[in-house]
Amino acid sequence: MTQWTGGYVDGIDYTHGYYRELGPLHAAMALTHAGVAMPAVATACELGFGQGLSTNIHAAAASVAWYGTDFNPVQAGFAAQLAQAAGSGAQLTDQSFDDYCARTDLPDFDFIALHGVWSWVSPANRTLLRDFVQRKLKPGGVLYMSYNCQPGWAPMVPLRDLLSTYVARMTAPGDRLAHRIDAALDFADRLQATCPAYLQAYPQVAARLAGLRQHDRRYLAHEYFNADWQPVDFTEQAAVLADAGLVYACPAHHLDQLDLFHLTAPQRALLAQLPDPVRRQGVRDLLLNQHFRRDYWVKAPDRPQGLDGDGGSRLAAPAHEAAMRSQRVVLVMPRADIDLTVRTGAFAIALNETMYAPLLAALQDHQPRTVAELEVLAPMRGGVRQLFEAVFILCGMGVLAPAQAPQAAAAASTSCRRLNLALLDHARGHDDIHHLASALVGGGLPMPRIPQLFLLAQARGLRGASAWCNFAWAQLASSDTPVHKDGQPLTTPADKREELQRKAAIFERDYLAMYQALGLADEQG
Structure with a gap:
């Protein structure tokens, strides 16, 4: 670890994850459900973008000017290469937060994203980030x-501190970080074998400690082994952001x-007694033993229009219903694959098939339609609010996705295809990126x-399942990549x-037409 990283772990690159919450269309759907006004997004910024997959997908898939930085030059270089391949114009750098936040040539932003950063950087960097949001949002x-x-x-917290300290003080600094992490895990195993009273008092910690070896070492490095690692109380977080002019x-x-x-x-009845949304979220965290939060915050608008009487960002009833009706969605799964059961933690709730x-x-x-159009095609007894709730649930399940207007999707189609070709070519030798860009949804969709x-075979002009199989086999056999069936590797x-x-x-029969409709596959020639 070096001083210029601000205490953030280096020496091992981060994973190539895609996070839909960083997309403005996803945010618009979430805010609309909550009755909060969503601005038109022309400029956006991600601070600490990792490998930059989310930033690049959102930059290619919509007419939004994206900016961002990540201190790791290897990760920033990969992200910049993707931006160049897509021709999206995304401005991605490898500057430290200190240098980036001090720049005077950046525009003001409609949307700023901080994914997996806040808990893992120093207090000084958190102050920089808060001040940047206050000035630039x-x-x-x-x-x-x-x-x-x-x-x-x-x-x-005590176990994490122990593991981090062990790597810092009890392993060779010149050794590979993955090896040093393994040494810390070996020590944790020896510790656990002594039946320490702490782990007996907190059996969930013992279970989490035992499961660490199952994780990718890149994830462990960035999750547990930074110099700074601070789980945040939600009410304290709300107070920090309130000082920057933001409300939950x-x-x-x-x-x-x-x-x-x-x-x-x-539990729901108890929360209903709390009118303050911040206090309500704090109590909810206790009820769920919450360990990770993903939130949207809004900076108070200058001139509220269509908002409620308190001058905040909450929509009045007529504006709220108009916002619901304007949301556009598309089906992104084959109908046969859809399981109408919502599974969250200890709950499994079956949705009403008839509804x-x-x-x-x-x-x-697989064509996009607005909620207003769906009111005509699939009306519900509860009117637009019940219909929007159903749409919202299906979006949360990944069955539907928010969709762009046709003109916006058409404008993004070229950059999406260019980015996807680069990602597909990457897949020839790697199995670390599992999403592609869809101009139709203005973001990413899963793709193993x-x-x-x-x-990729289809994009290169090969036609039919046999030709695609032969192409895929040539790529996989050259690297002795395992092929699985029913979760088991074939030999x-x-x-x-x-x-x-x-x-x-199966791909040809059940998925290709859908992927073509969603803009992920070329039309057959």
Whole structure:
């Protein structure tokens, strides 16, 4: 670790994750459900973008000027290469927060994202980030922030400190960080074998400690081994951001707004007694033993229009219903794959098939429709609010996705295709990126490696399941990449090819037309 990183771990690159909460369309759906005004987003910034996959997908998939920095030059270089391949114009650098936040040539932003940064940087850097948001986020603009929180992480703090200190003081600085992490985990195993009273008092910590070895070492390095690691109390976080002129809006993960899927009836009744949204969220964290939060915050607007009487960002009833009707969605799963059961933690709640079937039927052609259009095609007894709630739940489940207007999708189609071709080519030798950009949804959609290879074969003019299977096999066999069936690795080349052929046939029969409608696959020539 070096001083210029601000205490953040270096020597091992971060994973290539995609996070839909960083997308303005996802934010618009979440804020609309919460009854909060969403600004038009022309400029956006991600501070600490990691490998830059989310930033690049959102920059390619919408007409938004994206900016950002990540101190790691290897990660920033990879992100910049993707931006160049897409031709999106995203301005991505490898500056420290200190240098980046001091720049005078940056525009003001409608949307700023801080994913997985706040809990892992020094207090000085947190002050820099807060001040940057205060200065550069426009009135009415939206901040996305995710962070480790209390109370869920509280019992883990002593063990995390022990592991981090062990790596810093008991391993060779010149050794690979992954090896040093393994040495710390070995020590943790020896510690656990002595049956320490602390782990007996907190059995969930013992279980978490035992599960660390199952994680990618890149994840462990950035999650546990920074010099700074501070789970945050939500009410304290709200106070810090209030000093920057921001108010809490809503959870960024859609299903987190729906307490029916998370809390018992007595717990929901208790929360209903708390009118203050900040206090309500703090108590909710205790009820759920919350360990990670994903939230949207809004900077107070200068001139509220269509808002409620208190001058805040909450929409008055007519404006709220208009915002709901304007939301556009598209089905992003084959109908046969949809399981109408919401699973969250200890809850598994079956949705009403009779109510949801007409809605899914209206969207089964994978063409986007507004909620206003769905009111005609699949009306519900509860009117637009019940319909929007159903749409919102399906978006939270990943069955539907927010969609752009046709003109915006058309404008982003070229940059999305260019970015996707670069990602598909990357998949020839790597299995670390599992999303592609869709201009239709203004963001990313899941795509495992083998279907990516089928899409690359199709983009190169190969036609039919057999040709795609042969192409994918050539890529996988050259690197001895395992092929799995029913979760188990296959051992013989014949079995691997047979499984690839089966997957290619399913891809051609059940998925290709959908991917073409969603802009992820070329039309067959």
